Amino acid sequence: MSRQANRGTESKKMSSELFTLTYGALVTQLCKDYESDEDVNKQLDRMGYNIGVRLIEDFLARSNVGRCHDFRETADVIAKVAFKMYLGITPSITNWSPAGDEFSLILENNPLVDFVELPDSHSSLIYSNLLCGVLRGALEMVQMAVEAKFVQDTLKGDGVTEIRMRFLRRIEDNLPAGEE
Amino acid sequence: MADAVLFEFLHTEMVAELWAPDADPGSGSADRITPQHKAGLSGKKKSWSVLEGLGFRVGQALGERLPRETLAVREELDALKFLCKDLWAAMFQKHMDGLRTNHQGTYVLQDNNFPLLLTMGSGSQYIEEAPKFLAFTCGLLCGALHTLGFRSLVTASVTALPACKFQVVMQKS
Numbered sequence: 346m347s348r349q350a351n352r353g354t355e356s357k358k359m360s361s362e363l364f365t366l367t368y369g370a371l372v373t374q375l376c377k378d379y380e381s382d383e384d385v386n387k388q389l390d391r392m393g394y395n396i397g398v399r400l401i402e403d404f405l406a407r408s409n410v411g412r413c414h415d416f417r418e419t420a421d422v423i424a425k426v427a428f429k430m431y432l433g434i435t436p437s438i439t440n441w442s443p444a445g446d447e448f449s450l451i452l453e454n455n456p457l458v459d460f461v462e463l464p465d466s467h468s469s470l471i472y473s474n475l476l477c478g479v480l481r482g483a484l485e486m487v488q489m490a491v492e493a494k495f496v497q498d499t500l501k502g503d504g505v506t507e508i509r510m511r512f513l514r515r516i517e518d519n520l521p522a523g524e525e
Numbered sequence: 526m527a528d529a530v531l532f533e534f535l536h537t538e539m540v541a542e543l544w545a546p547d548a549d550p551g552s553g554s555a556d557r558i559t560p561q562h563k564a565g566l567s568g569k570k571k572s573w574s575v576l577e578g579l580g581f582r583v584g585q586a587l588g589e590r591l592p593r594e595t596l597a598v599r600e601e602l603d604a605l606k607f608l609c610k611d612l613w614a615a616m617f618q619k620h621m622d623g624l625r626t627n628h629q630g631t632y633v634l635q636d637n638n639f640p641l642l643l644t645m646g647s648g649s650q651y652i653e654e655a656p657k658f659l660a661f662t663c664g665l666l667c668g669a670l671h672t673l674g675f676r677s678l679v680t681a682s683v684t685a686l687p688a689c690k691f692q693v694v695m696q697k698s
Contacts, residue, residue: 364532364535366582367532367536370582392542395541396531396534400534403530431527456527475535
């Protein structure tokens with residue numbers, strides 16, 4: 346009932362072009378500002394983290410998703426609800442580790458890399474690294490320390506883009522967020 | 526389709542990252558000279574032009590990807606109308622609230638609820654923080670006009686959040 350009444354807070358959809366182009370301009374700028382690709386990767390991850398810790402609030406307010414009881418449930422929510430909501434795509438989930446603490450998100454088309462080609466001089470640049478930061482930051486706010494990293498990238502000639510997610514530990518309530 | 530929130534957050538992060546004067550943490554060598562350093566501009570001016578430059582590139586590309594027939598626009602006023610309607614709709618899902626001109630190449634575009642300022646609150650409390658959230662959009666307008674074949678100078682002003690005005694001055698060549 347109250348969900349229905351909440352129409353006003355429903356967010357607007359835009360074409361992803363503006364987002365994609367803006368992101369591209371940002372990466373270009375960072376490549377100018379920093380000398381090594383590693384620094385750019387780090388910076389993108391940090392910015393993503395800052396976005397993630399804020400984005401989670403927007404997500405929880407709009408998605409009606411409760412606390413996840415295990416990592417599998419988390420994976421489902423990320424792929425089927427969150428990615429769909431924010432980027433309009435639904436990655437598939439594969440390659441579960443036997444312990445159930447690692448999985449892969451397979452993105453067949455990554456909206457961030459439309460119109461992008463990596464020059465040879467930037468072979469170690471992880472172009473969409475912002476996404477890893479977003480995932481890490483958002484999950485940290487729901488008491489999950491994870492590691493997210495790209496292991497395959499269509500920009501580097503792979504068939505698909507793959508983000509490997511690894512559950513590190515559950516963050517206890519009394520620890521300040523972000524403590525290692 | 527991407528979500529508008531995503532763009533807003535990304536924009537906020539860009540401002541946070543690129544506005545800081547002399548943002549240069551952890552970069553390897555100290556003797557690197559960029560054009561901005563050479564020009565000896567103050568940090569603030571540099572930040573403004575960096576964000577504006579980003580906007581310009583995005584505006585240029587966006588101008589190319591919007592409907593073909595608009596590229597045939599040759600009248601100044603039509604180009605401005607295009608910015609107020611199509612470009613604004615593509616970016617912010619709404620139209621500009623007002624367009625005024627002195628018929629001598631100066632235009633004032635007014636948005637009474639500029640989305641990038643909307644979440645900052647209303648009134649004048651954070652008015653000093655406002656300019657940095659406008660640089661990108663100024664560049665964007667300028668870039669889109671550039672694609673349409675007009676040279677312009679775009680500035681922005683805010684008197685009370687979240688309303689703001691963009692002033693476009695056409696450059697005669």
